Amino acid sequence: MWKVVAILFSLFTTQFSFAFFVHPIFQHKIAQTSRRYYNRSTLRLNECDISEVERIYCISDLHTDNVQNLQWLTESCNSPHAPKEKDCLLIAGDISHDYKILEKTLSIITESLSCHVIFVWGNHEAWCGKNMTSSLEKISSVKKICQKYPKVHTDFQLVGTDHSNPVVVVPIESWYDGSLSLPECEDLCDNFQNWPWVDFIRCHWPSETELMKDTEILPSRKRHENLGKIPIGLTEWFHYQNEKDLAKVRSQFEHSEGELGLITMTHFLPNQKTLPDWKVPSSSDFRRDEWLDHPVPDISAKFAKVAGSDLIDFQIRSIINKQEKDKDIKHLHVFGHSHRPKDFVHENIRYIHNPVGKPVEREMNMIPNDVDFQLIWDCRSGEVRGRTIFRYWEDYGGGKELLAKNMQRRKRKRMKR
Numbered sequence: 158m159w160k161v162v163a164i165l166f167s168l169f170t171t172q173f174s175f176a177f178f179v180h181p182i183f184q185h186k187i188a189q190t191s192r193r194y195y196n197r198s199t200l201r202l203n204e205c206d207i208s209e210v211e212r213i214y215c216i217s218d219l220h221t222d223n224v225q226n227l228q229w230l231t232e233s234c235n236s237p238h239a240p241k242e243k244d245c246l247l248i249a250g251d252i253s254h255d256y257k258i259l260e261k262t263l264s265i266i267t268e269s270l271s272c273h274v275i276f277v278w279g280n281h282e283a284w285c286g287k288n289m290t291s292s293l294e295k296i297s298s299v300k301k302i303c304q305k306y307p308k309v310h311t312d313f314q315l316v317g318t319d320h321s322n323p324v325v326v327v328p329i330e331s332w333y334d335g336s337l338s339l340p341e342c343e344d345l346c347d348n349f350q351n352w353p354w355v356d357f358i359r360c361h362w363p364s365e366t367e368l369m370k371d372t373e374i375l376p377s378r379k380r381h382e383n384l385g386k387i388p389i390g391l392t393e394w395f396h397y398q399n400e401k402d403l404a405k406v407r408s409q410f411e412h413s414e415g416e417l418g419l420i421t422m423t424h425f426l427p428n429q430k431t432l433p434d435w436k437v438p439s440s441s442d443f444r445r446d447e448w449l450d451h452p453v454p455d456i457s458a459k460f461a462k463v464a465g466s467d468l469i470d471f472q473i474r475s476i477i478n479k480q481e482k483d484k485d486i487k488h489l490h491v492f493g494h495s496h497r498p499k500d501f502v503h504e505n506i507r508y509i510h511n512p513v514g515k516p517v518e519r520e521m522n523m524i525p526n527d528v529d530f531q532l533i534w535d536c537r538s539g540e541v542r543g544r545t546i547f548r549y550w551e552d553y554g555g556g557k558e559l560l561a562k563n564m565q566r567r568k569r570k571r572m573k574r
């Protein structure tokens with residue numbers, strides 16, 4: 158009924174301005190229905206509208222090849238706090254490199270929870286097996302597995318248009334390129350070329366020349382910047398591929414009137430502020446002595462090189478243009494990879510990392526022991542705020558001293574074995 162009234166209303170308003178004939182309450186209802194009807198009809202063409210969704214949750218780094226993590230998943234899916242049939246779970250990468258475990262995990266989630274899932278792959282999904290020589294091929298196979306499940310999506314979705322606060326969820330594919338390197342920490346990255354980072358062995362990417370055939374963006378970083386085996390031109394290539402879908406997403410915001418929220422998601426980190434050691438997101442100064450005073454500063458410095466890319470932040474911030482920024486659109490960005498929880502706002506974007514991580518990281522309070530699916534959006538009322546987290550182990554995990562003690566204890570345990 159309201160849809161018919163809305164269509165008639167929008168037809169009339171193209172010729173005449175007669176809003177004063179309509180009671181303000183009806184004006185609001187008509188405008189709301191009209192906008193919803195428009196958005197849904199345009200996006201339906203792309204089969205990416207999951208209108209019935211009520212709540213959106215996030216999680217990342219399930220690593221269910223670990224038995225304890227698989228057990229965590231089974232138990233969490235049976236918890237009363239878990240997403241329900243009318244909900245959507247965002248998974249920001251790193252379920253497993255193994256196809257069988259990936260399928261098993263998706264089956265557990267879709268059978269126990271019956272919710273929608275939006276998944277973006279992580280570095281573990283890009284690991285090649287014995288008979289595979291291309292990580293791009295591997296990612297393509299991973300997406301094909303996801304397609305077997307009608308409620309698992311790997312492309313952007315308009316979520317919750319049956320309700321008053323719908324949101325566009327946009328998975329962004331990416332990699333790392335050294336652009337988040339910690340300033341003045343190169344002395345901690347000696348011999349980075351030989352750092353035993355598993356991706357350097359198990360991922361196989363096209364050469365820089367091959368990648369450049371498909372993109373017009375030139376890589377901004379070069380080998381002489383101590384990038385070791387980080388592939389050159391890969392983040393630019395993904396950036397270029399993402400643009401095809403982002404054009405459609407941008408047009409949604411051009412036609413919305415501020416009622417539509419935005420949730421972008423990547424596995425990799427979008428800026429330096431999201432690095433585990435970054436303490437004050439409002440500051441661009443990195444305080445090495447104060448922030449790297451833990452037992453493994455060299456790991457922090459090396460991880461920053463393989464953490465993510467500043468191109469991600471550039472791309473997610475390009476979705477909403479300047480005029481649309483005035484509409485006060487809520488933008489959340491969900492990411493994974495570092496296994497160090499975060500939840501903070503920086504320059505109008507809320508960055509959230511809610512990892513399951515490794516059992517040992519949970520034991521050492523680097524990740525909450527009671528990690529759970531995090532509710533971040535309710536399509537009936539809007540954003541769901543969480544506690545602010547800059548550095549979990551300091552803010553809530555017992556502090557740096559306890560962390561240092563736990564690390565020492567673990568080291569002794571390992572040496573005894």
Ligand SMILES: [Fe+2]
Nearest residue numbers: 251279280494
């Ligand atoms: Fe990862």
